[in-house]
Amino acid sequence: MSTTHVSTVLVTGGAGFIGSNFCHMLAELRPDWRVVNLDALTYAGNLENLTALEGHPNYTFVHGDIRQPEDVRRALDAAGDPGQVGVVHMAAESHVDRSIQGGLPFVTTNVAGTQVLLDACRERGVARFVHVSTDEVYGSLGDAGFFTEETPLAPNSPYSASKAGSDLLVRAAFHTHGFPACITRCSNNYGPYQFPEKLLPLIIANAQEDKPLPIYGDGMYVRDWLFVRDHNEAILTVLEKGVPGEVYNIGGNNEMPNLRLVKQVLKELGKPESLITYVKDRPGHDRRYAIDASKIRRELGWEPRYTFERALPLTISWYQSQGEWLQRLRSGAYREYYSRQYGA
Ligand code: NAD
Ligand code: DAU
Numbered sequence: 001m002s003t004t005h006v007s008t009v010l011v012t013g014g015a016g017f018i019g020s021n022f023c024h025m026l027a028e029l030r031p032d033w034r035v036v037n038l039d040a041l042t043y044a045g046n047l048e049n050l051t052a053l054e055g056h057p058n059y060t061f062v063h064g065d066i067r068q069p070e071d072v073r074r075a076l077d078a079a080g081d082p083g084q085v086g087v088v089h090m091a092a093e094s095h096v097d098r099s100i101q102g103g104l105p106f107v108t109t110n111v112a113g114t115q116v117l118l119d120a121c122r123e124r125g126v127a128r129f130v131h132v133s134t135d136e137v138y139g140s141l142g143d144a145g146f147f148t149e150e151t152p153l154a155p156n157s158p159y160s161a162s163k164a165g166s167d168l169l170v171r172a173a174f175h176t177h178g179f180p181a182c183i184t185r186c187s188n189n190y191g192p193y194q195f196p197e198k199l200l201p202l203i204i205a206n207a208q209e210d211k212p213l214p215i216y217g218d219g220m221y222v223r224d225w226l227f228v229r230d231h232n233e234a235i236l237t238v239l240e241k242g243v244p245g246e247v248y249n250i251g252g253n254n255e256m257p258n259l260r261l262v263k264q265v266l267k268e269l270g271k272p273e274s275l276i277t278y279v280k281d282r283p284g285h286d287r288r289y290a291i292d293a294s295k296i297r298r299e300l301g302w303e304p305r306y307t308f309e310r311a312l313p314l315t316i317s318w319y320q321s322q323g324e325w326l327q328r329l330r331s332g333a334y335r336e337y338y339s340r341q342y343g344a
Contacts, residue, residue, distance in 0.1 A: 003240050003241055004086070004127060004128050004239070004240055004241070005084075005127075006033070006084055006085060006086035006127050006128060006239070006240075007032070007033055007034065007084045008033060008034040008035070008036065008079045008080060008081075008084050008085045008086070009026060009030075009033060009034070009035050009036070009085075009086050009087075009088055009239070010036045010038060010075055010076065010079045010085055010086070010087045010088070010126075011023060011035060011036070011037050011038070011087075011088045011090060012038045012039070012066055012075075012087070012088070012089050012090055012091035012117065013038075013039055013045070013089075013090035013091030013092060014035075014037030014038070014039050014050070014061075014090070015037065015039040015041060015045035015046055015047055015049060015050060015061075016039070016044050016045055016046075016049075016090065016091075016094070016195070017044075017094075017189070017191075017193050017194040017195060017198075017228070018090055018132070018189055018228055018231060018232065019037070019039070019090045019091075020046075020049035020050055020193050021191060021192065021193060021228045021229065021232055022088065022090070022232045022235065023035055023037055023050060023053060023059070024050075024052065024053070025229065025232045025233070025236070026236075027053060027056060027058070027059065029236065030236075031058070032058070033058065034058045034059075034060070034079070034080070035053075035058060035059050035060070036060045036062060036075055036078045036079045037050070037059070037060070037061050037062065038062045038064050038066065038071070038072070038075035038091070039061070039062075039063065039064075039091065040063070040064065040065040040066070040091070041063060042093075043195075044093075044094065044095075044195050046193075046195075046329070047061070048325065048328070049193045060078050062074055062075040062078055065113070066091050066109065066113035066114070066116055066117050067108055067109060067112055067113040067116055068116070069116055069119070069120055072116055072117055072120040072121075073120055076120060076121070076124050076126075082124040082125045082126045082127070083125065083127055084127065085124075085126045085127055085128075086126070086127055086128040086129070086130070086239045087117070087121055087126050087128070087129045087130070088130045088132065088235060088239060089114065089117060089129065089130065089131050089132060090132045091109065091113065092109060092110050092132075092163070092166075093105050093106045093109050093110060093159070093162070094159070095159070095195075095197055095198065096136070096157045096159045096160070096282065097197070097282060097341055098159075098197075099157055099158035099159035099162070100157065100158065100282065100283055100284075101340065101341070103158030103159075103161075103162070106158050106159055106162040107158075107162050107165075109162075110159075110162035110163055110165065110166050111162050111165040111166055111169070114131070114166040114169055114170065115169050118169060118170065118173045118179065118181075121179075122173060122177055122179050126180075127180065128180050128181075128182075128239055128242075128244075129170070129179065129180060129181040129182070130181070130182050130183075130184060130235055130238050130239050130242065131166065131167065131170040131181060131182070131183045131184070132184055132186070132235060133163050133166065133167050133183050133184060133185045133186075134160065134163050134185055134186060135147050135185050135186060135187045135224070135249070135251070135289050135291050136155060136156075136157065136159065136160035136163065136286065136289070137153050137155050137160055137163050137164040137167055137185060138151045138152075138153065138154060138155075138185070138289075139153075139154030139155060139156055139160075139286065140154075140156060140286035140287050140288060140289070141287070141288040141289065141290055142287070142288065143288070145290070146290045146291060146292035147185075147249060147289070147290065147291055147292060148249065148292045148295075149185075149246075149247045149248070149249055149295055153167070153168075156284050156286055157284055157286075167183050167185075167247075170183055171183070171245075174244060174245045175245070178244075179244075180244040181244060181245070182238050182242035182243070182244060182245070182246055182247070182248065183246075183247045183248070184234065184235055184238055184247075184248050184249075184250055185247060185248070185249050185250065185291075186226060186231050186234070186249075186250040186251065186291070187223065187224035187225070187226050187250070187251040187252070187289055187290075187291045188223040188224060188225050188226065188289070189225075189226055189227070189228045189231050190225055190226075190227060190228065190311070190312070190315055191227055191228030191229060191311070191314075191315050191318075192228070192315065192318040192319075192322075194228075195329060196326060196329055196330060197341075199223075199258065199261070199262075200261070200265070200315070201319060201326075202214075203262055203265055204265060204269070204315075204316055204319045204320075205319065205326050205330060206275070207265060207266060207269050207271045207275055208269065208319075208320070210271070210275065211275070212275055212276075212277035213262055213266075213275045213276050213277060214277055214279040214342055215258060215259065215262060215276055215277065215278050215279065216258075216279060216280070216281045216282045216285060217278070217281035217282070217285060218278075219257060219258050219259035219262070219276075219278065220257045220258070220259065221257065221258050221285060221286070221287055221288070222255050222256065222257050222258075222287065222288035222289065222290070223255065223256070223258065223261075223289055224251050224252070224253070224254055224255040224289050224290050224291050225252065225254045225255075225256065225261070225308060226250065226251055226252040226254065226304065227252070227304070227306040227308075227311035227315075229305075229306060229311075230252060230304035230305060230306055231250055233302065233305070234248070234250040234296060234302045234304075235250075237296070237300050237301070237302040238296070238300065241300045241301075242300065243299075248295060248296040248299075248300070249291050249292060249293050249295060249296065250291065250293055250296060250302075251290070251291025251292070251293040252291075252293070252304040252306075252308075253291075253293070254308050255288070255289070255290045259276075262276060263276075264312065265312070265316065268312065268313055268316050269316065279342065
């Protein structure tokens with residue numbers, strides 16, 4: 001196993017949930033590296049997630065859109081010597097329900113934006129590129145089995161179809177141009193700084209205020225939950241040790257039905273199960289995701305370090321201590337979206 005030496009990371013989407021956790025992790029684990037964060041600050045991008053890094057000599061924020069070649073070039077200029085630059089591409093429209101309301105922003109950012117980024121990074125000759133993708137590109141599983149890197153792509157939502165499109169563009173850049181890119185596909189993340197449109201922060205926030213917890217369908221949809229820090233350590237491992245052209249699945253062998261997750265959160269918060277409210281199902285809702293992550297464990301030596309029993313209480317207490325952060329997100333544009341999605 002060889003290690004690539006980069007000293008600067010250009011993170012796209014670094015003001016979002018996974019990206020902001022990634023920037024904080026780099027400051028802790030690779031303090032000598034420079035970090036350039038290119039983010040358009042959509043509704044999901046929040047610079048408040050990064051206040052602890054403001055003024056840090058190795059951290060630069062570039063406000064820009066991956067769909068705009070000049071914005072990407074500005075970020076690459078800020079990153080400097082391309083031979084030392086690793087790109088970690090996280091910028092995306094990321095919420096399945098929003099993609100059902102309207103797919104076009106998902107195509108322009110996730111598909112076209114990824115191609116703009118690939119072209120600019122290839123032109124500069126960056127040392128490494130990690131494309132952060134999702135297990136949703138594989139579609140849905142029945143009661144048994146796991147997604148491996150060989151599972152055929154069968155995306156079911158506009159979101160996952162746009163991510164699959166971006167994966168294929170990254171694959172093509174490697175095969176056609178020898179562009180040094182890897183793809184990672186991860187299961188559902190949880191942890192600090194997640195926008196409260198996603199299930200876990202949404203139910204924590206609602207339960208704290210004794211509001212109904214909207215559960216789609218019968219609540220028996222299965223997701224494979226991974227603590228965001230474990231995901232980000234896996235991405236760093238792929239950046240440093242991944243073999244160009246390869247795909248790496250990332251997951252923590254922690255699948256459970258949504259209802260079990262929600263009941264666990266209620267138990268931790270000391271709130272009644274009567275808050276659970278069954279609502280109209282998500283159209284085309286994938287029944288089950290489960291990741292086989294044996295390749296990254298075997299070939300790159302990554303292991304998740306957090307058990308669900310340890311990381312769920314950590315996550316809940318983070319949201320409990322961040323009341324103002326949550327309140328600011330739950331006002332304004334988020335409210336408008338919320339009423340379109342759930343009514344009232
Ligand atoms: P997020 O929605 O919290 O953050 C996305 C970030 O991208 C935001 O800061 C936003 O401002 C930025 N962005 C959006 N469009 C942009 C554009 N055109 N130009 C520049 N920046 C733009 O998303 P997340 O949950 O942190 O997910 C990050 C990545 O990881 C995504 O690519 C997503 O598909 C993937 N992923 C997420 C999960 C998960 O459970 N959250 C799991 C697997 C993979
Ligand atoms: O699997 C990885 C994916 O996980 C990422 O690629 C996506 O970016 C990320 O958003 C996430 O997608 P999901 O659709 O699985 O996450 P979400 O939090 O939206 O939903 C989790 C499960 O909970 C899903 O089965 C739908 C259900 N759900 C969700 C919401 C928002 C509810 O029952 N009620 C809700 O209000």
